[in-house]
Amino acid sequence: MPSYTPPTKDLQFVLHDLLKVSESTIPGYADLDPDFTSAILEEAGKITSQVLAPLNAVGDTEGCVLENGVVRTPTGFKEAFEQVKEGGWTGLDCDPEYGGQGMPYVMGTAVGEMFSGANQAFTMYQGLTHGAYSAIHAHGSDAQKATYLPNMVSCEWTGTMNLTEPHCGTDLGLMRTKAVPQGDGTYKISGQKIFISAGDHDMSSNVIHLVLAKIPGGPEGIKGVSLFIVPKFLVKEDGSLGERNGVSVGKIEEKMGIHGNSTCVMNYDEATGYLLGTEHKGMRAMFTMMNEARLGVGMQGMAQAEAAYQNALEYAKDRLQGRDVTGAKNPDGPADPLIVHPDIRRNLMDQKSFVEGARAFLLWGASLIDQAHRSEDAEADGLISLMTPVIKGFLTDRGFECAINAQQVYGGHGYIEEWGMSQFARDARITQIYEGANGVQALDLVGRKLAQDGGKHVMAFFEMVKAFCKDNAEVEGMAEFVEPLKKASKDLQAAGMYFMQNGMKNPNHALAGSYDFMTMMGHVCLGLMWGRMARASLDALAAGASDTVFYETKLATGRYYMARQLPATAMHLARIESGADTVMALEAANF
The missing domain is CATH 1.20.120 (Four Helix Bundle (Hemerythrin (Met), subunit A))
Structure with a gap:
């Protein structure tokens, strides 16, 4: 079974030698001295390597199961989720007003890489919740924030984003899900959404869905789309859970990878929803979540490359095959290790040089987000807006390529499931597709961001x-x-x-x-x-x-x-x- 070693030393290098975070003028960065960040990364490394990584193959093998309307996650996921919640990892960079620790986004990203590298499918449950939290935090009313955010920061409740429908993906103006106003401030949401990551599961007491829908009589196309909070269980005035809302799981999608994450078809049958932000301005609110998610997906692509590379490197050092053309390097053995051969070196160097460069690029991007938000720096905001499609598109394309190259180091064993290398390739593959396929990222970069x-x-x-x-x-x-x-x-x-x-x-x-x-x-x-x-x-x-x-x-x-x-x-x-x-x-x- 593959192993995972948290790259804490290289993360420290990027944070301190490259970005010099503790010397930065960005509010909150002065606290990020090497001892503090080392303690955070080491603790995160323990839970990722000891708890999450051993469950990666379990999630891939077992997948999620829909039983009598209830989604069951793989063996060990629920217990691991409790450990993650108890450690406060779900609210690392969230607002302290709602129970978060208030650390900079760059620290959330550094920790997030290790979580994704150890177990991408598992980490998506808290990752989607963080995105939904960010959208409500940015666009919700004070009452909405008080109602939902504390439990979402702690992941007692988790969150989702519902965009895609069977007949429309990128072209969201074609959506048919409707939201009918009820005259009391609520809406009745009806329609079907597909490909909903973490759409339902047994690890939290409630799931807070953010759903794009059209209010009848609104503008045509994308200009008529609004965003709604649609909880699985309605929330009473005292914060306790009430009756089940009109939302259900139609089925769990059978996928190429990320089997441990419950990717669901969600059916909304006059479910009660609450407008988030302004009528017909749903895309503005959803993009708060999507832009964060795109950086997170870039991180996933790089993290899968890191995990795959680590295992390919160990295999190349251990596997004896052939002799070095310049002279035997293991004269007492029947052959030399794979790593002596120039083509294996080329393959590994392609992976290593990408992963380390990508890590620096990603954390630099995260620091730009901190600079934009914490320092209200419009120039930094514009620069990270430009970089977002590049981070998402380039890092996932090359991340998948690295996972394939790592498989190649194993030869035939890379194609055999018991060695576990195919999971890295299968899990990395989705990163090129979701949160806007990479061709769309390229169009966004050239068609919008350059100008x-x-x-x-x-x-x-x-x-x-x-x-x-x-x-x-x-x-x-x-x-x-x-x-x-x-x-x-x-x-x-x-x-x-x-x-x-x-x-x-x-x-x-x-x-x-x-x-x-x-x-x-x-x-x-x-x-x-x-x-x-x-x-x-x-x-x-x-x-x-x-x-x-x-x-x-x-x-x-x-x-x-x-x-x-x-x-x-x-x-x-x-x-x-x-x-x-x-x-x-x-x-x-x-x-």
């Missing part, structure tokens, strides 16, 4: 890269990072210029290249992260750091990314500049 606020946020990013390259151009040991980053950034800017020159005349020229652009931007972002980590490592070595092997390894891994991964921007630029003509050449009937 947002007159394009100033993408220009600010280019200036950030340019300033880094200029500041480090003469620093000894940085040329191997600065020059590839400079080249990749020029490729990205050239792609943006192509869109500006050709996209207005024919929008397909931009949209046909959107996926390549998202991938290019992901590479440049990781290139920037590796450049920053290289400088931090050089500074640590110059200051006499005791763990020289850690920092030298970091530099070697970064050099690999810059030399072997970052040049892919040239290929993506060539694809973009080929335009849309070849993409759109065939009539639909000729495919």
